[in-house]
Amino acid sequence: MNSFYIKYKTKLSQINYLATLLFIFWLPLKDDFLPVTLAFWILTWLLEGNFKGRIKSFPFKLLYLSMLVYFSLTVISLFYTRDLQVGFFQVQEKLSMVFFPIFLAGSNQKVKQNYKNLLYVFVVGNFVASLYCLANAFATSLVIENGSYSLHHYMDSYYVNYSFWEMVNLRYSHFSYTYLSIFKHPSYFSMYIIFSIIIIIYLIRIGHIKKIWARSLGIFCMLFFIFMLYLLQSRAGIISFAAVLIGIPIMEIKQKMKKKYFFPVLIIIVAFIYFIFSNSMIGKSVSGLKESFNNPKGFSLMKSDIRLQSWYTSIKVIEENFWFGTSPANLTQELTNKYNLYGFEVAKKEQLNAHNQYLETFAGLGVFGFLSLMFFLIYGVSISLKKNNYLLFFLLLIFSINFLFESMLNRMAGVLFLMFFVSLFVFSDIGEFDKKTG
Numbered sequence: 402m403n404s405f406y407i408k409y410k411t412k413l414s415q416i417n418y419l420a421t422l423l424f425i426f427w428l429p430l431k432d433d434f435l436p437v438t439l440a441f442w443i444l445t446w447l448l449e450g451n452f453k454g455r456i457k458s459f460p461f462k463l464l465y466l467s468m469l470v471y472f473s474l475t476v477i478s479l480f481y482t483r484d485l486q487v488g489f490f491q492v493q494e495k496l497s498m499v500f501f502p503i504f505l506a507g508s509n510q511k512v513k514q515n516y517k518n519l520l521y522v523f524v525v526g527n528f529v530a531s532l533y534c535l536a537n538a539f540a541t542s543l544v545i546e547n548g549s550y551s552l553h554h555y556m557d558s559y560y561v562n563y564s565f566w567e568m569v570n571l572r573y574s575h576f577s578y579t580y581l582s583i584f585k586h587p588s589y590f591s592m593y594i595i596f597s598i599i600i601i602i603y604l605i606r607i608g609h610i611k612k613i614w615a616r617s618l619g620i621f622c623m624l625f626f627i628f629m630l631y632l633l634q635s636r637a638g639i640i641s642f643a644a645v646l647i648g649i650p651i652m653e654i655k656q657k658m659k660k661k662y663f664f665p666v667l668i669i670i671v672a673f674i675y676f677i678f679s680n681s682m683i684g685k686s687v688s689g690l691k692e693s694f695n696n697p698k699g700f701s702l703m704k705s706d707i708r709l710q711s712w713y714t715s716i717k718v719i720e721e722n723f724w725f726g727t728s729p730a731n732l733t734q735e736l737t738n739k740y741n742l743y744g745f746e747v748a749k750k751e752q753l754n755a756h757n758q759y760l761e762t763f764a765g766l767g768v769f770g771f772l773s774l775m776f777f778l779i780y781g782v783s784i785s786l787k788k789n790n791y792l793l794f795f796l797l798l799i800f801s802i803n804f805l806f807e808s809m810l811n812r813m814a815g816v817l818f819l820m821f822f823v824s825l826f827v828f829s830d831i832g833e834f835d836k837k838t839g
Contacts, residue, residue: 410449414509417445421512426522428818429530429593431584435813446504455507458830464780465828468498468820470773474766478728488730494813497820505824516831517609520792524597528622530584531594531629537583538575556580569632578634588807589814591638592799594626595645596822599795602649606791637806641799648798652791708756708806710745711736715760726767735764754811758804761811784827793826 420442427438449455459465472495482488512519542552554565556573568574575581582590601619604610610619630638718727718735727735733752740749755761763771778801785794800809800819809815825831 413445413449414511417442417449417509418511418515420445421508421519422522425519425821426526426529428523428814428821429527429584429590430533432813435817439817443500443504446507449509452507455509456503459502459506459828460830461780461784461827464777464784464823465502467773467777467780468502471495471762471766471770471777472498474770474773475729478726478730478766481725482728482730483734484730488728491729494816495810497817501820501824502828505821505829508829513829513831516825516829517604519825520600520604523593524600524622527593527597527626530590531625534581534583534629535576538581541580542575569634572634576632581632585814586807586812587633587635588637588803589809589812589818591630591633591635592641592803592809592815593818594630594633595638595642595799596796598623598626598642599645599792599799603791637803640806641802644798644802645795648795652794707745707748707753710740710743710748711753711756712760714739714743714745714748715755715757715764718764719760722764722767724767724769726763726765726770729761729765732761732765754808756807758808758810761808781823781827790826793823796822796826 420438424435424438424442427435472492475492475495479485479488479492539552542554544551544553553561554574554576555561555563555568556575560568560571560573563571565574565576569577572578573580578587581587584590585593601610601623605616605619610616627642630642714736717739718732722735726732733754736754737749737752740746740753755764759771759774762774778797781797782794782801784790785797796819803809807815809819
């Protein structure tokens with residue numbers, strides 16, 4: 402009986418490990434099958450049993466507490482929402498905040514010992530998704546007329562004389578933006594791709610990719626992902642990648658420089674950024690933004706930029722619902738009412754959300770929801786710096802920037818991605834993430 406039990410546990414551990422790999426691989430792919438892979442992973446985890454014995458340590462409880470607060474406020478909002486169906490859906494989407502840290506903290510040894518394979522599989526999943534998107538764009542562009550083949554990269558015959566690169570920049574090509582990214586919104590796919598680049602750099606830094614052919618393959622993948630990032634034309638993605646390029650040398654300095662020199666260097670970098678934003682041209686842009694908030698109907702940029710309309714409207718909703726928010730389920734309708742009031746017809750027609758996770762959280766859950774989100778990000782970054790956790794630092798950097806432009810936690814593609822990797826890096830107690838490298 403004991404022998405049978407050992408075999409059962411061993412086999413279940415292997416199945417759970419494969420289920421975890423499948424879930425990670427499928428993250429960048431079609432959303433329709435993602436719940437199935439997630440359910441398979443959770444089921445195999447539950448079947449392993451011995452829950453108390455598997456969670457030997459649960460570090461950084463304050464970070465988990467911030468996630469619990471955010472989730473609890475989402476649940477409490479059900480009591481004052483007008484649309485319970487949407488409210489329950491919002492709660493369902495945030496369940497990973499509660500359970501992913503527990504699942505990863507209680508992962509079996511096969512998962513923990515082979516954590517690098519999780520990273521590899523995520524990169525491979527993004528590579529496969531990218532190839533599929535390119536193949537679909539090629540097939541969609543292929544036109545057969547009178548037995549001859551031609552590629553129409555443009556979406557409309559009006560642009561027949563425009564070059565491939567011009568159409569990509571206009572986001573009106575089969576090889577660009579939403580026409581290219583058929584599985585995820587380009588902003589989400591860009592995040593996945595940027596993090597894949599970070600993973601490759603990390604694996605090279607820790608010496609896991611040593612052989613010349615392997616490093617060459619890694620460099621090729623990075624260049625391919627950068628090319629995909631350009632084709633996707635996500636502004637948030639491009640800004641995130643620029644921030645990563647700045648962040649990499651900062652992390653290198655931090656890990657190789659004595660602590661007493663790090664903070665003076667950080668102050669110099671902050672002063673440099675302040676100097677840039679003090680520039681007269683940028684100053685005019687900031688003044689223009691202030692003007693848009695003072696006179697939204699009369700400011701030309703506000704008329705043309707839907708995102709600015711969403712931000713302005715969200716701030717107005719926050720002013721009226723500062724403490725407890727409107728509830729996430731009511732927020733879209735509240736914003737739509739305001740769009741109608743301010744004459745933002747396109748935003749009203751499309752019923753746009755805040756297009757900013759900070760504003761979305763503040764408007765939906767109130768000041769306490771906003772503070773829990775900010776604590777999660779700031780404390781998470783402090784953990785990454787304290788523990789020299791390279792991957793966690795860049796994951797949170799990427800999300801912090803993308804939160805400025807999209808309501809990332811409103812979609813499964815955003816919240817599952819963030820919660821899985823934060824839980825892996827923080828709660829799984831894999832010491833190798835905290836080793837100094839380089």
